[in-house]
Amino acid sequence: MNIEKFTNKSKEIINSAHGLAARLQHQQISPIHIIKSLIDNDEGVITNIVNECGSSVETLSREVDNTLQKLPQVSVQGGGQIYLNSDSIKLLDKAETLAKKAGDDFVTIERIFEALTEMSELLSKLGIKKDVVASVISKLRKGQTANTQDAESTFNSLKKYCRDVTEVAKTGKLDPIIGRDEEIRRSIQVLS
Numbered sequence: 642m643n644i645e646k647f648t649n650k651s652k653e654i655i656n657s658a659h660g661l662a663a664r665l666q667h668q669q670i671s672p673i674h675i676i677k678s679l680i681d682n683d684e685g686v687i688t689n690i691v692n693e694c695g696s697s698v699e700t701l702s703r704e705v706d707n708t709l710q711k712l713p714q715v716s717v718q719g720g721g722q723i724y725l726n727s728d729s730i731k732l733l734d735k736a737e738t739l740a741k742k743a744g745d746d747f748v749t750i751e752r753i754f755e756a757l758t759e760m761s762e763l764l765s766k767l768g769i770k771k772d773v774v775a776s777v778i779s780k781l782r783k784g785q786t787a788n789t790q791d792a793e794s795t796f797n798s799l800k801k802y803c804r805d806v807t808e809v810a811k812t813g814k815l816d817p818i819i820g821r822d823e824e825i826r827r828s829i830q831v832l833s
Contacts, residue, residue: 642733646740647748654678654750655733662723666714669726672761673712677705679754686781687754693777694769704763732756751778 644652655670657678662670679687680702688698725733733748735756740748755778758764758771809815818825 642730642737646737646746647733648750650682650750651748651753654682654753657682658729659723661709665709665712666716667712667723668715669724670729671712671726672728672732672757673705673708673763675729675732675753676701676757676761676763677709679750679757680705686751689781690751690754690774690777691769694767694773696767696769701764701767701769704767708763728760732760735759751781 644655647655654675655678658670658674661674661677662668667674680698691698691701733753733756736748736753739755740746740752743752745752755771755774758769758774806815
């Protein structure tokens with residue numbers, strides 16, 4: 642595993658998992674810590690993936706919290722060393738392999754989540770399957786690859802920073818403006 646091949650967001654997730662393990666007094670970082678960090682630090686990507694798989698982030702978060710509470714706690718004076726356990730190392734190696742296979746130069750959080758679907762019984766139990774996750778990732782990315790360390794910021798930018806007015810209109814949550822000339826003229830007059 643080459644940590645330099647991970648995006649800044651992925652490194653942030655790993656650091657967050659380390660902090661979570663320290664707060665919970667766990668001696669090692671396991672994949673469940675990484676799942677929790679992905680959920681807590683998500684900017685909508687993981688939420689979209691989980692929703693597309695037919696599950697909910699709230700259910701996943703509840704199950705993850707229950708699993709974290711069952712892990713043994715270790716109290717060490719002066720703060721002990723917290724390390725990645727073998728499953729986490731395998732997970733990050735698998736994510737790196739998936740990224741290379743997809744043509745990415747860097748490992749993104751989506752690839753880490755995709756690798757988790759192969760290793761986590763919890764995700765499988767909730768109906769989050771690898772093939773569905775892979776298709777959702779390719780749909781979200783629309784052919785883009787991760788070729789910079791800030792790659793996540795370029796994926797799905799319009800969805801992050803804009804509102805799809807067409808989609809809002811299709812759902813009936815947008816007031817029609819055709820045939821409302823008088824109201825529009827009056828609004829322009831007031832604003833002017």
